[in-house]
Amino acid sequence: MTVPTVVTLGETMALARATEVGSFPHIGALQLGIGGAESNVAIALTRLGIPTRWIGRLGTDSLGDLVVRELVAEGIAVTAERDPDAQTGLMLKERRTAASTKVWYYRAGSAGSRLTVGDIDPGHIRSASLLHITGITPALSQNAREAVHAAVDLARDAGVTVSFDLNYRSALWSPERAATEFAELIPLCDIVFGGDDEFALVTGALTHPLEIAHAVSALGPRQVIVKLGIDGCVALVDGAEYERPAVPVQAIDTVGAGDAFVGAYLADFLSGASVDDRLATAVTAGAFACLVPGDWEGMPRRSELAMLGAREPVQR
Template sequence: MTREDRGSGDVKNQAYSDVVTMGETMALMKAATPGPLAHAGSLELGMGGAETNFAIALKRLGTSVTWLGRVGQDSLGDLVLREVAAEGITTLGIRDAGAPTGLMIKERRTLEHLKVWYYRSGSAGSRLAPEDVPVETIRNAKLLHLTGITPGLSGSAYEAALNAVNVAREAGVRVSFDLNYRAALWTEEDAGPVFRRFIELATIVFAGDDEARIAVGHGADSFELAHKIAAMGPRQVIIKNGPLGCAAVIDGVELRQEAVRINAVDTVGAGDAFVAGYISDLLAGAPAEERLRTAVRTGAFACLVPGDWEGMPRRHELGLLDASEPVTR
């Protein structure tokens, strides 16, 4: 395996960030209008990935963040690293000459239904390895954030994620884990034990109801699922319920937050934005209720424009969801 330069990610020359995240970001192609992909006259090119969606949202809210990932020594890798760095994120991009940058293609068959096709088998991102983990960067952070996508990519990516968590725990750095189940990567039966392993090591856990059930079995409602997860170790468990808001068990206390009413355009990336809103306020010392309010607002913003991360809000924009006038003069 060839490991090339880290671009802007030379750890020796970078200031440390409050948050570190790592995982695969891929090139993204999509048609400009709804309809069968087979009849699309052209495709738009961009990039996306759960961890960089989260990182972009976090940075726009004012929290410093470092992202690490592998990309190919190709033009799609250039695109990923350029876009992530352009958002002000400290980018530890490992160029892998032995594997291509992963690709995903969005097909919006109707205005309501979206299908994502993944071409990531053997990708550079799936070759993430334990030796890639930025140990000193994690040790000097306030929080490490991972999703369940990374350990599902490959055996080496699983070991890399576990290594990062162990580094964080040994340094007293909080660990945030978003289950983020992807059926295209693995079965629920395979994902369940891995989710439980990371839940046991995490300080904060995020999940949807269905994802939580993969890890802990059936629950009568979101609060029961959150309590089951909390019993495994995390002090903060937040269940994301999309348009229904969220339910949380934080230090044993049950909290519920309603969603912001919007006309959603594209919900991809909303969960990543939600997590970023919560984490940004957590690191700023905000109380739990305020963290949840910011989380649902940030998640709502991500749904207002097409794209995985383009609609992530700046902090001063969060109040726009309360505006009574559609035009600001």
């Protein structure tokens, strides 16, 4: 049996996060790592046994070296043009209180925003089982938007499944611009993920998650998954409705939980699991991602998925 391969593309940045609760003027140390929605999904997929390639653009700087090192260490195939004229983007993550996180982005003119159609090898897309995109990359620049659309066109022409997570970022574009782009991309995709608030940019005043899923599905996707955070998720797959509660945990850092959810759902989809099993794995992976600081470090391996339901806290 052919092992499924996922290709995703977008911006991965260096991430400096506070190691203690408080505002930046009053904390003593930062820890350096990486983060990015598409590469977070790639890590989630790889840890669950699905080979994945990440395509992006990085600066010829030490932060770009860090991104490559971390992704390769996770077993991801990295295709990254190194740009001598732009720096790798940077995120700063501040834990202002024990229950709240603020992320600051320094990405204007970054190497990642300079992603182009020429950075994409058509062979990588055509030979994949699935292409995953997000709404972040087309918001970065016109050339990055063109790269996303070129990848989607290649995938559709080759019969490759296309997955899309809206991932709306208000700092990157207005709701109106995002809505226009989402309305253009959604009909081109087979699987679409988003929060109910993100889908509202396209569906308008609908409030019930399953009504939202039906409205999005009417645009073309056969699978629509509405992420509801602590309330779990709902899904509409081939016309059938599904609901799944969240796995209750004491969250430390919720950033990256949505990416873990998406990666886990796609991993089970590509492995042939039922929709119920896909959603169960997705909410479990999302819960795992909340248990440690960092965007992706807590994402589970398949052998760990049962741990959150284990009665014995010590494994020997």
